[in-house]
Amino acid sequence: MYRRFIKVFRSDTYVISTINMFESRVTNVGKSVLEYTFIASQESDLCTQHHRVPCIRRFSTGMQAQHLCTASSSPETLLKKLDSALRESKDEEAWKVFNEYKSCYGFPGSCTVSKLITGLSYSSDHQLLHNVCNVVFKIAKEKYELLKHDSLCRLCLALSRAQMSVPVSKLLRLMLQKNKVPTMDVLCSVYMHMVKTEAGTYLASNILVEICDCFHYLSARKSECAMSLKPTTTMFNLVLEACVRFGSSLQGQCIIEVMARTGVVADANSVVLFSYIYGMNGQRDELKLLKEYVDRASVPLARHYSQFYDNLLSLHCKFDDLDAASSLVLDIYRLWSSRPVKENQDLRKSCPVPMGSPYLKEVLKVQVMFELLQKDSVVLVKDKEALVIIENGKLIISSKGLAQLISKYKRSERINELSKLLVAIEKEMGTSQEGSICNDVILACIYTGWLETAHDIMDDMEIANVSVPTRTYILLLSSYCREKMSKEAEALAKQIKRARLLLDASEEMTVSECLSGVVHGSSLSLPAPLTDRLADLTDHLVQATTREDEALSKVLKLNSSIYFFCRAKMMDDTRMAYRKLQALNIQPTVQTFAYMIEGFSSLKMYREITILWGDIKRYMNCGCSLASRDLYESLIMNFLRGGYFERVMEVLNHMKERNMYADSWLYKNEFLKYHKNLYQRLKAADAKNEAQRLRLEHVTAFRNWFEPPSGTLISIRGWFMMKLIE
Incomplete structure (x- = not known):
């Protein structure tokens, strides 16, 4: 073999000279040939039988083809062409000239590069923007x-406007590595476009966390540029609104905590967004703490906080906490008259509000200005019917909210308390008999078929000296007769006589027939005029009855306990609460596992998280809906820290099957942070045992996932030498 090599080497000196020519060409642009590589093509015969000059497909300079530099392609000429193309907005021509210049002379100066990037940023061609982005990353590397x-x-x-969220995220992270980001006004504009898509929202939220981490890092070192990295309230609100819109409640909670740690002051819009996030996660304690301040807001801001009260009332109903729900409803009506018409100056100041139970040793506090509503505030579009609405400029409970309360009071057999609540609301509203909320509730119960419930409320109204229209009595009496409830009909007829209500001729006839036991078909139908509000209340009452879910309140209460125990790092109590949930045969939620993962992670108990992952998979196989990107990302980050790479690949496959976006940059950084040099030189053949071989396989699979191999890379001289030896 050695003699063959010498023979070839001597007889084909022009091959070596060809190699040297390529080395010389590359050296002219300031690079050694050994730094350049190429991808060997299996389809082309690179060395003929006569050892002619090989056909080189492409170099790793990032260009698709290389141009031979000619006398007419002097650097001055090319730069003039490039400048002219950019001034005339000939994007394609400018890009072509830039490639030619780069192939011959490398990258131009900073002014030319800046002109190129700025000029092509106005292009509407997504591919061209993508190419510019790739050039930027290559320049940044070199x-x-x-x-x-x-x-x-x-x-x-430009990239954000084109909805190219992934390149935007890479570019922002590139700038952040140099402790720089666009000005906050520009960054807000970028975020406004990014959060329009689900993937863009995840990237925007992750980058926001990274910006805050960089801010803390520089602040700790008292760097002058630290304040330029501090995000604004609007940026946080944009991300929080998108988290609500796409159902990313766990990520939203993380953003709220980052906001508190960074010291960014929340405004009135932030508070409403907090209420959505906490409502989705079932965290009532946080909303109760905020309510103490919201109740003192001025009249104009109180209208803005209608969504806050809506989310809190919804949580009370989900927890089946009727006492808290009725108390909140009364507060909504009673506090209106005591609210200041002008701004409450105390709430114009920054108020520290605890996040979480006051029984925890360490509680984060978020700074809030409850009377501040910025001009560029984010408007949240509600996608559901509210329980609390604004009518005639005042906050009131909606038909849907009232229907939920009626249904829950009936199910718990607490009609007397419902009547007291209705009477209290009636006094605050001061409406007429026909338009009273009490009368509407009685009529809605009659039309729903809850005749005895309607009768009970009617009796309570009589005791409380609240008048009920005569027509309502007659409608209930007719309904009793229609349902052949003779005893109840007779009792009500006597009650009507005893009350000495004013009746017309037809009503007198109906009462007399019920008392005598003779009922004619014509007397059974005495319809009361249905108003739109009454019809709406009746419809919601029927829906509330059919949608009741007793298991929901149980899992929410257990989740609250699990959340408290995990925050307090009481993991034994957490396990007990989780086992209780399993013993009651209640399906856990995404929040159940997310809180437990957070608790185990805080104590670096990563093995316990692998056990939870097994439980998650079993529940999912049984039909439990636990496929959440937030949950998957939490699992991946913890498995990377613990070194469970097989589990990492499992979760990534789950995300791929469900078309969920995976932030490879984030996972790559976490991997390099904990396992930068793991198995870099170890080969499968050198593994000590089967376990190490499998782990090496999974580590390699993950490395290939975030950095896919681009082919067999060798130096130009090395490739030529191997072919000559062959």
Whole structure:
């Protein structure tokens, strides 16, 4: 073999000279040939039988094809062409000239690069924007000083407008590595476009956390540029609103905590968004703490807080806490008259509000200005009927909210307390008999078929000296007769006589027939005029009856206990609460596992998290809906910290099957943080045992996932030498 090599080497000196020519060409642009690689093509014969000059497909300079530099392609000529194309907005031509220049002379100066990036940022061609982005990343890797901050900011904004969230995220992270980001006004504009999509929302929220981490890092070192990295309230609100819109409640809660740690002051809009996030996660304690301040807000802001009261009332109903729900409803009516018409100056100041139970040793506090509503505030579009609405400029309970309360009071057999609540509301509203809330509730119960419930409320109204229209009595009497409930009909007829209600001729006839036991078909139908409000209340009452879910309140209460225990790092109590949930045969929610993962993670108990992952898979196989991207991301981050790479790949496969976006940059950084040099030199053949071989396989699979191999990379000289030896 050695003699063959020498023979070939001597007889084909022009091959070596060809190699040297390529080395010389690359050296002219400031790079050694050994730094350049190429991808060997299996389809082309790179060395003929006569050892002619090989056909090189492409180099790793990032360009699709290489151009031979000619006398007419001097750097001055190409730069003039490039400048002219950019001034005339000939994007394709500018890109072509830039590629030609780069192939011959490398990257141009920083001014030219900046002009190119800025000029092509206005292009509507997504592929061209993507190409510009790739060039920026390559320049950053080889010579970052060629990049100017302003041009990168323009490119960020252009990419976000084109809904290219992934390149935007890479560019922002590239800038963040240099402790720089666009100005907060520009960054808000970028975020406004990013959060329009689900994947963009996840990337925006992760980058927001990274910006805050960088801010803390620089602040601790008293860096002058630290304040330029502090996000604004609007940025947090944009991300929180998107988290609500896409149902990413766990990520939303993380953003709220980051907001508290960073010291960004929340405004009135933030409070409403908090209420949505806490409502989705079933965290009532946090909302109760906020309510103490919201109750003192001025009249104009109180209208804005209708969604806050709506979310809190919804949680009380889900917890089956009728006492808290009725108390909140009364507060909504009673507090209106005591609210200040002008701004409450005390609430114009920053108020520290605890996040979580006061019984915890360490509780985060978020700074809130409850009377502040910024001009550029985020407007949340509600996608459901509210329980609390604004009518005639005042907050009131809606038909849907009232129907839920009636249904729950009836199910718990507490009609007397419902009547007291209705009487209290009636006094605050001061409406007429026909339009009273008490009368509407009685009529809705009659039309729903709850005749005895309607009769009980009617009796309570009589005791409380609240008048009920005569027509309501007659309608209930007719309904009793229609349902052949003779005893109840007779009792009600006597009650009507005893009350000496004013009756017309037809009503007198109906009462007389019921008392005598003779009922004619014509007397059975005495319809009361149905108003739109009454019809709406009746419909919601029927829906509330059919949608009642007793298991929901139980799992929410257990989740609250699990959340408290995990925050207090009382993991034995957490396990007991989880076992109780299993013993009651209640299906856990995404929040159940998310809280437990957070608790175990805080104590670095990663093995316990692998056991939870097994439970999650079993519940999912049984039909339990636990497929949440927030939950999957939490699992991946903890498995990476614990070194469970097989589990990492399992979760990634679950996400792939469900078309969920995975933030590879985030996972890659977490991997490099804990396992940078893991198994870099170990080969499968050198593994000590089967367990190590399998672990190496999973580590390699994960490395290939975030950095896919691009082919067999070898140096130019190395490839030529191997072919000659062959």
